[in-house]
Amino acid sequence: MPNEKKMQYTVLPPRMPPLSEDRMTDVQKKAVADMLAGPRGKVEGPYWAVMRSPGLMGVMQKAGEYFRFDCKLEKRLSELAILMTARAWTQQFVWDWHAAVAVKAGMKETSVQAIGEGRRPHDLADDESVAYDFISETLANKSVSDATYARALKLLGETGVMDLLGVVGYYSMLSTVLNVARVPLDEGRPLPLMPMPAQLGNKS
Numbered sequence: 220m221p222n223e224k225k226m227q228y229t230v231l232p233p234r235m236p237p238l239s240e241d242r243m244t245d246v247q248k249k250a251v252a253d254m255l256a257g258p259r260g261k262v263e264g265p266y267w268a269v270m271r272s273p274g275l276m277g278v279m280q281k282a283g284e285y286f287r288f289d290c291k292l293e294k295r296l297s298e299l300a301i302l303m304t305a306r307a308w309t310q311q312f313v314w315d316w317h318a319a320v321a322v323k324a325g326m327k328e329t330s331v332q333a334i335g336e337g338r339r340p341h342d343l344a345d346d347e348s349v350a351y352d353f354i355s356e357t358l359a360n361k362s363v364s365d366a367t368y369a370r371a372l373k374l375l376g377e378t379g380v381m382d383l384l385g386v387v388g389y390y391s392m393l394s395t396v397l398n399v400a401r402v403p404l405d406e407g408r409p410l411p412l413m414p415m416p417a418q419l420g421n422k423s
Contacts, residue, residue, distance in 0.1 A: 235268035235400040246273040254280055258288050264312055265393055268400035282389050292382040294324040296350045300386040302334050307358045308394035311410045312402055349374045
């Protein structure tokens with residue numbers, strides 16, 4: 220197809236790959252055992268990097284457990300927040316994992332595609348539109364306007380607003396770790412996100 224976009228890229232080697240058990244400290248082994256005993260049941264991609272700081276791994280994975288298994292925020296809105304955060308950080312691992320989950324949770328595929336391309340979706344549901352504005356302002360402006368806050372508060376209540384902020388904060392932290400540690404996708408999977416124009420223009 221003449222208008223098909225192609226992305227050429229080089230996948231750099233991971234900086235903090237998984238550790239074999241004989242290379243782990245006792246504290247790291249305990250952190251891994253705690254995660255295996257929890258609802259995750261396994262050590263997932265980003266946590267192989269996070270385990271370099273077992274104390275951080277302990278508290279961080281507990282926060283992740285909350286957002287994945289216990290948070291009362293509607294799954295569709297939570298996934299919207301995750302995708303918007305992944306797009307803001309161009310975080311390939313998070314996007315690759317959550318794009319299909321978001322559709323399964325009820326987001327339109329066209330909405331997911333638009334966010335992936337850095338565009339505001341034109342087919343958001345009313346509650347998604349409120350959440351989108353709230354998340355967008357948070358990521359761009361580091362806060363939200365009174366009008367946007369009032370709309371989110373009416374929709375979600377204080378608990379929901381805080382949980383939405385928590386999702387953005389947790390996945391921003393996770394994206395930082397994944398980007399810096401260069402945690403790869405599963406072998407053979409193409410990178411799903413194109414760089415944003417500002418990233419393409421950065422020659423430093």
